Amino acid sequence: MAKKLSRLDFQEMKIKGEQCAWVTAYDYPTASFAEAAGMDMILVGDSMGMVVFGYDGTVPVTMEQCIMMTQAARAGARNTWLIGDMPFMSYHTSVGQAIGNAGRFIKEAGADCVKLEGGVRVADKIKGIVDAGIVVMGHVGLTPQSSAALGGFRAQGRDAASARAVIEDALAVHAAGAFSVLVEGVPEEITSFLTRKLPIPVYGIGAGICDGQVQVVGDLLGMFTAFTPKFAKKYANLAEIETKAFKDYISDVKSKQYPAEEHKYHMLKGEGEALKKLFEEFG
Ligand code: KIV
Secondary structure (H helix, E strand, O other), X not given: OOOOOOHHXXXXXXXXXXXXXXXXXXXXXXXXXXXXXXXXXXXXXXXHHHHOOOOOOOOOOOHHHHHHHHHHHHHHOOOOEEEEEOOOOOOOOOHHHHHHHHHHHHHOOOXXXXXXXXXXXXXXXXXXXXXXXXXXXXXXXOOHHHHHHHOOOOOOOOOHHHHHHHHHHHHHHXXXXXXXXXXXXXXXXXHHHHHHXXXXXXXXXXXXXXXXXXXXXXXHOOOOOOOOOOOOOOOOOHHHHHHHHHHHHHHHHHOOOOOOHHHOOOOOOOOHHHHHHHHHHOO
């Protein structure tokens, strides 16, 4: 079994120019397949709101849902760096609230670190969590939890004023003690600058080449069909495969092709007489 990577390994990968490949997973089987494939890390993202629960966004996702899914993913991937994603309003009201909820991911769900959205405005929360001994990943640029404030799921930093805000946010995340920062929906020019400027790993989704990439598993495996972001790359079409399998199953049940002989149990040999009597007894 490969050695479980730590934050020091991710730092080393940046220094050596090695890309980090990671993905979201919210359940035992998916996490176990990701680990078996050699994924560098796994995020139990609040994108579960859309991918698993069918919400329109991530805002309704709760701490309880995140903890439960992180536990399931941990059970499937015991040997992979696992990131718990702090849901909307689980770290916004006070530093104490942020530390308490971050601690739950580590104690109750076995996460190795937590991720939270925002830069300058959450720097005090990141610092508080880091001071409590918990490893933090920042998330700047397109931050889906504040999509209403951003005017929708829109790329950020495409003009100089907005690029300044993204850069200031990423710098604030680093200054607050985060071990890495995820940059979402930002022009590659800004991400490249941040990758060179920051000593910590800069990971991207819809942000061009940096120190590594994450994708939402529903997009990568073609399981999430409600919409596909511009930056998603589909490596399989599980929606098609699953729908066909369900159709084949329905057809087999209706035509009694399933269960076939190999799927059935039969009475033990020598029980024929006793069974006959049993049926007679019950009429
Ligand atoms: O919740 C999530 O899936 C995310 C993605 C942007 C990776 O944070």
